[in-house]
Amino acid sequence: MHHRTKRRTLRALTALLAATALYAGAAQAAGYPERPINLIVSYGPGGGTDLVARMMAPFLQKYLGGDARIVVLNRPGAGGAIGFTELARAQPDGYTIGFINTPNLLTIPIERKSGFSWQSYDLLGNLIDDPGAFTVLQDSPLKTLSDLSAYARQNPGKATVGTTGTGSDDHLAMLRFERASGTTLSHIPYKGAGEVRGALAGGEITTGAINVGEALQYQKGGTPLRFLGQMGKARAAELPDVPTFKEQGYDVELASLRGLAAPKGLPEAVRAKLVDAVKRTVDDPGFQAKARDMYAPLRYLPPAAYAQELAAGEAEFRKLWQAAPWLDK
Missing domain, CATH: 3.40.190.150 (Bordetella uptake gene, domain 1)
Structure with missing residues (x-):
């Protein structure tokens, strides 16, 4: 076979294969x-x-x-x-x-x-x-992040924070807060925010590290949660009265x-x-x-x-x- 003809045949074959692949892909997507x-x-x-x-x-x-x-x-x-x-x-x-x-x-x-x-x-x-947030039960004596850090200082090992697991956003938020406040908190990991909410409602933990959206939903569902602060860049439209961590003097954004x-x-x-x-x-x-x-x-x-x-x-x-x-x- 002549080189040029061979090249042409090869080109035609390549085009045919590409078209077939395209068609197979399109057929797959169509179905x-x-x-x-x-x-x-x-x-x-x-x-x-x-x-x-x-x-x-x-x-x-x-x-x-x-x-x-x-x-x-x-x-x-x-x-x-x-x-x-x-x-x-x-x-x-x-x-x-x-x-x-x-x-x-x-x-x-x-x-x-x-x-x-x-x-x-x-x-x-x-x-x-x-955004991440720290929440407590409505009747908790803790009202602000400085209350939490003072409590942690006065009661070593007692300031427990529930999170959705090691290395989760909640856990990292807790570690960042520890560094920013110079305190030590006790980490209690759970399998999900639903479990953290249950532990908080049952009085098993002092603080729940629960994201804003989840906490608002639990509030709406009847869990009496109160925010100590949230970790967004600015105040959330849904939470105009809840100050950010930064506003409270803790450089934590997550x-x-x-x-x-x-x-x-x-x-x-x-x-x-x-x-x-x-x-x-x-x-x-x-x-x-x-x-x-x-x-x-x-x-x-x-x-x-x-x-x-x-x-x-x-x-x-x-x-x-x-x-x-x-x-x-």
Whole structure:
């Protein structure tokens, strides 16, 4: 065969293969989803992520179209590592997606060997940005963060703080507060915010490190919680009377990003369909109204901006780990 003819044949073959692959991908996306999609939540039922996942599922189903049905699977434990690992190892076919939560997603791979990093996923978009907070029961004598730090000084080992696990945003918030206040608090880890709320309501712990949105929801549900302070950059619209940690003289700022991701390597057309469905869900006025009712502070980030934010967060936590490792002694 002549060289030129050989080249032409090769070119035609390459084009045919590319077209076939494209067609297969498009066919896959056109038919997608053809069976239920599992949505992994790495925390227990009743926590902020779980409640948002269940509220969001019908919207995501609507925008994915076809036979979309979303099944929420709770995989709690190890500060989120069990669920994050399962999500990272799942088939990248669009039938397993999940919530990824900072800072746990970023801190766990820094503190111990783990089966994931934030780069193990195809990011689909961030939905929520929920500041950390310290809460007590309404009848607690503690009214401010300085009350808490004075109490911790006077009662060594008695100032207990419930969190959603070692290396969680709540735990890091507690450690940052210890450093900023020069006090020592006793860390009590739980499997999710729902358990922390229960422990606080039952009088088992002095303080609950519970994110703003979750705490507001528990208040609405009848748990008599009071805020000592919240860790946003500024006061929250929902909490105009609650001062930030910074306003109270403690340089602590921390929030939890909660977004959707899939195992890395999704077919491009399936990825595009999921990213689009997430964006349309966040833009839906019905979804926004429900998020407001649940006190879920929305902050949409498309995949590229989300990746930037995760990379910056990871760099910050690496610095923090070198300065002061946060594993429990």
